[in-house]
Amino acid sequence: MKLQINDDFDLKKIANSGQCLRWWEQPDGSYMNPHHKNCLIIRPLAEENVPVYELSCDEKDYAEIWSHYLDMETDYSHVRSLIPEKKDPFLYSASESQKGIRILRQDLWETLISFIISQNRNIPAIKRSIELLAESCGDKKTAPDGTEYYSFPTPEAVAALSPEQLDTCRLGYRCRYIHETAVGVVNGTIDLNSFDALSDDECMERLLSITGVGKKVASCVLLFGLHRIDAFPIDVWIKRILENEYKSGYPMEEYRPYNGIYQQYMFAHYRELNG
């Protein structure tokens, strides 16, 4: 189907933002991304300067799955318009240069495992481990364009892996965290379905009780897996930003409930400048 998108929407910026580790750029400039049991291909069409895209799904699947996944309910240009240009020139210029990023509504389980894997590693290495894990126990699928890929493994599939099999995914010391988390989800110790009904703070508390999940990973899971858009992950880059650009403090209270979206602008902007 064809779709015109008038709000902020930049495929490349979303794919490179670091929130999604399985968006694959195709030779023709389109992007393919698996989600649950489905896979979507989005191809930009340059038609008379109108932001039109060709999606590999039909209207029904767009309405039921992909519109929500792409967070089309949120008006990002409005969220950007709330940034005080003169009072906070750094955030303002970050939001201008990174306009087009959206916070996807990704699967909670996949996000949890992906960000446990992410700790103390750079993005190419993270993506590699995730693909190895998918290949080792995900299901082989065929994308709408005929490409083969592996779905993100279920908790049951990961829990069933032997230590030797997990070790082939180059997870290093995170092997134990991944395995214990998968087992916890399977046996009900970790009830991912219960999170939606909880407050941000309650979600944070439960996430922190998982071995291998600290404050940073938990914040990423809140933001990317539970769509709590006020969550503010502080990684090495954000830490540098706070130290260098906000010596007199960052106005967290003032920016509620959009701290997570602003964090994404700053993260991507700073990495582009210094990474």
Place this chain on the structure above:
DNA sequence: AGGCAGGCTTTTA
């Protein structure tokens, strides 16, 4: 109680 040092696997630049 809360903060800090040291260690951890592997990849990337």
Place this chain on the structure above:
DNA sequence: TAAAAGCCTGCC
């Protein structure tokens, strides 16, 4: 060789 979308353990 240092750094990488950090966390855990042990120690104070």
